[in-house]
Amino acid sequence: MRNKARQTVAAGMRSFEHLLPASTSQAELLDTVRRLNRDPAVHGILVQLPLPSHLAEDEVIEAIDPAKDVDGFHPINVGRLSIGAPALVPCTPYGCTLLIREAVADPTGLHAVIVGRSNIVGKPMAQLLLAMNCTVTIAHSRTRDLPGLARQADILVAAVGRPEMVRGDWIKPGACVIDVGINRVPAAEPGKTRLVGDVAFAEAAEVAGAITPVPGGVGPMTIACLLRNTVVAACRARGIDIPADL
Numbered sequence: 001m002r003n004k005a006r007q008t009v010a011a012g013m014r015s016f017e018h019l020l021p022a023s024t025s026q027a028e029l030l031d032t033v034r035r036l037n038r039d040p041a042v043h044g045i046l047v048q049l050p051l052p053s054h055l056a057e058d059e060v061i062e063a064i065d066p067a068k069d070v071d072g073f074h075p076i077n078v079g080r081l082s083i084g085a086p087a088l089v090p091c092t093p094y095g096c097t098l099l100i101r102e103a104v105a106d107p108t109g110l111h112a113v114i115v116g117r118s119n120i121v122g123k124p125m126a127q128l129l130l131a132m133n134c135t136v137t138i139a140h141s142r143t144r145d146l147p148g149l150a151r152q153a154d155i156l157v158a159a160v161g162r163p164e165m166v167r168g169d170w171i172k173p174g175a176c177v178i179d180v181g182i183n184r185v186p187a188a189e190p191g192k193t194r195l196v197g198d199v200a201f202a203e204a205a206e207v208a209g210a211i212t213p214v215p216g217g218v219g220p221m222t223i224a225c226l227l228r229n230t231v232v233a234a235c236r237a238r239g240i241d242i243p244a245d246l
Contacts, residue, residue: 095221116159168203
């Protein structure tokens with residue numbers, strides 16, 4: 001959240017932070033969201049997830065004005081993405097597509113395998129890859145012969161939330177590997193921790209044609225795409241044509 005606020009200001013936008021206690025009621029949180037919906041100075045609203053267990057995430061997400069839903073989680077934006085209509089797209093999957101386009105000259109017809117089926121990454125990632133004319137398979141922890149399926153992937157997106165689950169021998173030689181995982185594990189120094197992805201980076205890097213690191217790969221792209229969505233929302237709110245490079 002600190003990085004998001006810093007980058008927002010660095011990009012020339014204003015950032016409004018509303019820090020609510022963990023004991024906040026559903027009604028209080030919904031009231032805050034609805035107040036921001038009505039505020040013409042606010043073009044983008046995000047509610048940092050996960051919420052405390054007593055709060056209903058779905059109800060909170062659905063309370064956000066879809067036109068200000070810069071996380072791209074509102075059912076209206078999800079539905080529009082699924083039919084290929086203009087929508088505010090979830091930031092992490094959108095950032096992944098930009099990385100893929102940098103690494104893969106032409107993704108048309110390539111086999112893309114997504115390991116993970118979450119609403120935040122896996123499912124929207126599939127929609128975006130379909131729009132890039134990839135052949136898409138969504139896999140998950142219960143997929144039979146997951147390593148064998150991963151080895152078929154020209155583009156492999158790991159978003160399952162298990163540290164270094166995807167090993168080097170799961171990677172097709174020359175594949176583009178996008179590691180969405182952020183996992184904190186014990187470091188060599190007692191009492192310290194370190195961040196790793198869902199992919200065993202050192203092993204996979206020996207085989208992959210391109211691979212994102214953790215940290216420093218998908219994370220910064222997520223923030224960049226959050227800012228991008230905010231600009232898009234502001235343009236739409238003011239009837240301004242959205243630049244083609246957005």
